[in-house]
Amino acid sequence: MTAHTRPGRPGPGTAGPSGPATAVVVGGGLAGTAAALALADAGVRVTLLETRPRLGGLAFSFRRPSPAGELTVDNGQHVFLRCCTAYRWFLDRIGGTRLAPLQGALDVPVLDAGAPRRPRLARIRRNGLPVPLHLAASLAGYRHLSPAERARAGRAALALRGLDPLDPALDDTDFAGWLRRQGQSARAVEALWDLVGVATLNATARQASLGLAAMVFRTGLLSEPGAADIGWAHAPLGELHHTRAGAALADAGVRTELRTRVTALTRAADGRWQVATERGATGPGQLTADAVVLAVPQREAHDLLPPGALEDPGRLLRIGTAPILNLHVVYDRKVLRRPFFVAIGSPVQWVFDRTRSSGLDRLPGGAGAQYLAVSQSAAHDDIDRPVGELRRRYLPELARLLPAARGATVTDFFVTRERAATFAPTPGVGRLRPHAATQEPGLHLAGAWTATGWPATMEGAVRSGLTAADGVLVGLGLGRRHRNPPPAAGGRLAQEAV
Numbered sequence: 361m362t363a364h365t366r367p368g369r370p371g372p373g374t375a376g377p378s379g380p381a382t383a384v385v386v387g388g389g390l391a392g393t394a395a396a397l398a399l400a401d402a403g404v405r406v407t408l409l410e411t412r413p414r415l416g417g418l419a420f421s422f423r424r425p426s427p428a429g430e431l432t433v434d435n436g437q438h439v440f441l442r443c444c445t446a447y448r449w450f451l452d453r454i455g456g457t458r459l460a461p462l463q464g465a466l467d468v469p470v471l472d473a474g475a476p477r478r479p480r481l482a483r484i485r486r487n488g489l490p491v492p493l494h495l496a497a498s499l500a501g502y503r504h505l506s507p508a509e510r511a512r513a514g515r516a517a518l519a520l521r522g523l524d525p526l527d528p529a530l531d532d533t534d535f536a537g538w539l540r541r542q543g544q545s546a547r548a549v550e551a552l553w554d555l556v557g558v559a560t561l562n563a564t565a566r567q568a569s570l571g572l573a574a575m576v577f578r579t580g581l582l583s584e585p586g587a588a589d590i591g592w593a594h595a596p597l598g599e600l601h602h603t604r605a606g607a608a609l610a611d612a613g614v615r616t617e618l619r620t621r622v623t624a625l626t627r628a629a630d631g632r633w634q635v636a637t638e639r640g641a642t643g644p645g646q647l648t649a650d651a652v653v654l655a656v657p658q659r660e661a662h663d664l665l666p667p668g669a670l671e672d673p674g675r676l677l678r679i680g681t682a683p684i685l686n687l688h689v690v691y692d693r694k695v696l697r698r699p700f701f702v703a704i705g706s707p708v709q710w711v712f713d714r715t716r717s718s719g720l721d722r723l724p725g726g727a728g729a730q731y732l733a734v735s736q737s738a739a740h741d742d743i744d745r746p747v748g749e750l751r752r753r754y755l756p757e758l759a760r761l762l763p764a765a766r767g768a769t770v771t772d773f774f775v776t777r778e779r780a781a782t783f784a785p786t787p788g789v790g791r792l793r794p795h796a797a798t799q800e801p802g803l804h805l806a807g808a809w810t811a812t813g814w815p816a817t818m819e820g821a822v823r824s825g826l827t828a829a830d831g832v833l834v835g836l837g838l839g840r841r842h843r844n845p846p847p848a849a850g851g852r853l854a855q856e857a858v
């Protein structure tokens with residue numbers, strides 16, 4: 361089935377020698393979609409092939425019946441930061457910026473469930489002062505740490521700022537060991553470093569490479585005052601990554617083929633690429649193109665890469681994966697007044713109010729009800745637990761954290777499990793991540809797992825797509841179209857993309 365096809369456009373590979381250059385993008389996640397848009401914007405005739413019936417890859421929505429009516433559910437809560445300039449370019453490019461606004465200024469409510477009498481609230485906030493003073497006042501008043509721990513955390517932040525995330529030695533070092541050497545207590549790791557790190561790296565400090573951790577903390581917290589302001593979709597992810605992205609692709613002239621699995625890539629004698637496909641309805645097919653962007657997960661990329669494309673393709677198989685679990689809880693009443701909070705001293709991590717974005721408030725049975733998504737990163741211990749066990753483990757915790765939940769009735773509880781949500785950012789992973797260009801002319805890799813310098817994020821995915829598109833354009837003699845990597849912070853990227 362073909363979706364999002366602009367009528368009247370010829371397919372790729374059909375142009376004569378003087379026609380426009382052609383490219384096939386394999387994979388309709390954020391990396392592939394970004395690459396397809398960038399190539400089409402540069403005048404390349406693009407076909408995007410996606411095996412699933414939807415775009416968006418790992419960041420998508422689905423419909424689910426609930427006692428109140430049909431909910432629109434995200435497979436997992438996604439957030440981004442102001443410093444995610446490539447993802448913000450993407451939002452802008454698909455007309456989705458208004459649906460995924462940023463906080464005016466970083467403000468994270470942190471509830472300590474382990475406080476002696478009742479959960480205690482502290483906030484991580486920034487002010488308008490220059491870096492690093494923008495966080496100094498907040499850290500000085502951060503009551504989940506002792507004054508000595510706060511002072512040591514400030515010193516560690518300054519030391520982190522002095523590190524070069526691209527230094528290969530940092531990739532081999534684990535973040536927890538480095539934090540220990542900086543005098544960080546177990547409490548400081550839990551209440552500060554892991555609070556940010558687990559959500560952004562999908563790993564605890566013990567599981568994370570210092571290089572990636574330094575990248576996250578330096579870029580997010582220590583580059584520009586507003587860099588860590590948080591944004592998230594106030595609409596279902598599918599509205600952005602499937603519906604709006606699909607419309608933008610069609611407008612740009614990209615032919616998008618859903619339910620189409622690529623089974624082989626081969627280079628023909630004339631140097632062009634032959635892309636073999638398998639389609640549910642019509643069976644095997646083949647496309648020919650001047651260039652290919654392979655924007656699929658690392659295992660699939662390994663299986664599709666032709667021999668010789670990478671020096672050591674086995675490295676792709678050594679890139680591990682890490683799970684994210686989301687618990688979806690519908691209460692018969694409002695139990696949380698804030699849009700989100702994060703917990704410490706509890707197995708609960710980040711909790712978001714999804715009432716409006718899921719459409720619950722507009723359902724006949726949804727009046728007054730509230731839908732919370734509990735997002736559990738690095739969820740190795742929980743990912744395979746049965747739903748009943750998760751319910752018994754997490755509902756009492758939510759009641760402990762949210763007094764209003766104690767008298768409320770849970771009308772629906774379900775989970776979404778993403779076992780390979782991200783690549784595992786373990787020490788040494790940097791050596792395994794390939795660059796976009798392969799040794800085969802015209803064949804480029806994209807995906808959050810490629811060598812973007814970023815952890816597995818929407819930002820990394822879009823960056824990788826833009827990098828791959830740039831490589832294709834240079835190879836086709838069309839020059840670069842995007843300033844990539846985009847600037848680390850600020851909102852100017854949309855204007856800078858020419």
Ligand SMILES: Cc1cc2nc3c(=O)[nH]c(=O)nc-3n(C[C@H](O)[C@H](O)[C@H](O)COP(=O)(O)OP(=O)(O)OC[C@H]3O[C@@H](n4cnc5c(N)ncnc54)[C@H](O)[C@@H]3O)c2cc1C
Nearest residue numbers: 387389390391411417418436438439622807808817818821
């Ligand atoms: C639950 C969860 C929560 C997350 N939270 C955040 C967050 O808060 N912030 C953040 O920035 N990131 C978050 N992430 C990570 C982010 O979603 C991913 O890094 C990003 O979406 C990856 O995009 P991608 O295009 O690189 O890969 P993918 O999304 O994996 O896309 C690859 C695509 O290729 C397709 N494909 C595979 N094989 C073939 C084939 N043979 N032929 C055709 N198509 C094929 C797949 O179907 C898929 O659509 C989260 C991820 C999950 C799962």
